């Protein structure tokens with residue numbers, strides 16, 4: 001891994017001013033002021049390096065992959081497969097064969113539930129989820145409740161935003177699947193992935209990790225986790241929309257039937273039937289998202305150039321600053337859900353301020369150029385556990401700095417003034 005010293009300061013910390021300059025959108029003015037982007041858990045911004053890689057592909061090498069025998073088709077194929085190799089190395093996969101490109105994390109999790117689940121689960125089989133899952137890791141399993149009659153069990157969440165593992169052994173006993181997020185998209189909680197994977201395997205279940213909020217922010221080693229499947233999404237890690245990843249061990253991918261079917265995913269087709277392609281193409285039906293894969297490869301290069309340890313250290317420091325300064329400024333008027341210890345969480349902060357509705361709050365934020373998402377964040381079961389209908393979620397990434405947190409504080413002040421009238 002080569003560290004980009006130009007974007008690190010002398011102490012090895014991220015040089016955010018340099019990093020901001022890589023993101024063209026951050027030069028935009030909105031409502032007469034600068035754009036303060038605090039919604040990266042929703043989707044991240046894209047650096048020029050990613051945009052350039054995609055434009056270069058379209059301008060220089062646009063052709064379909066795995067088919068052409070001419071130069072630009074070979075370049076397109078090399079771009080796609082080169083991106084796969086970058087992703088494989090970024091997450092510590094054993095080989096590129098384990099890296100399936102999908103449309104997004106939602107499709108990756110559907111692939112697991114629909115292709116592996118339909119082939120391996122029967123009525124009464126238990127799938128264990130946690131209460132903090134994103135709908136992408138709930139609804140596909142709900143469908144199997146309806147279709148097959150599987151049973152869902154839920155690992156509860158404590159009031160301080162951690163998993164309550166007191167009953168873990170009983171919950172996983174006899175289960176076939178344990179599927180959970182590595183980091184909560186609402187609370188920022190980092191889950192004990194290896195412990196949950198071991199509990200799953202000890203019980204004879206497979207372990208599925210939704211790493212959508214984890215891979216963009218912390219160094220990820222799928223082999224150290226030891227899970228069977230890991231899903232994540234390109235657009236939250238400086239990559240484009242339209243590309244996601246499903247990592248799986250070769251053993252489980254080999255044993256899983258294809259999900260979507262048609263061109264590209266076959267070795268042979270006759271009137272009588274078809275023979276699926278080898279990994280990873282067996283799971284990639286139709287023309288793949290070529291430009292998006294190339295963009296994701298460039299995003300991986302970008303994050304590696306910063307160094308994921310520096311990315312994580314930056315987010316811990318900035319989250320500490322946010323928790324401290326916002327609490328100092330607003331005291332009990334502001335609830336920041338999730339673990340109070342920055343080392344136990346990512347830079348995702350779900351805010352509830354006075355009795356102002358989160359949607360009203362974020363509309364005032366917008367007038368100050370501060371982009372924050374309000375709503376249930378596709379985690380309605382968790383919102384019910386938390387006893388709130390919605391929160392305003394501010395989330396951080398490599399291009400945020402203390403001035404952005406101060407701008408959020410100023411926007412909270414403005415909302416306070418506005419709604420006091």
Ligand SMILES: Cc1ncc(COP(=O)(O)O)c(C=O)c1O
Pocket residue numbers: 041042104105106107134136137181183184185210212213233234235244378
């Ligand atoms: C934890 C988690 N899982 C899954 C997803 C779904 O990602 P995508 O919409 O890219 O499929 C998200 C996106 O918000 C997420 O935060």
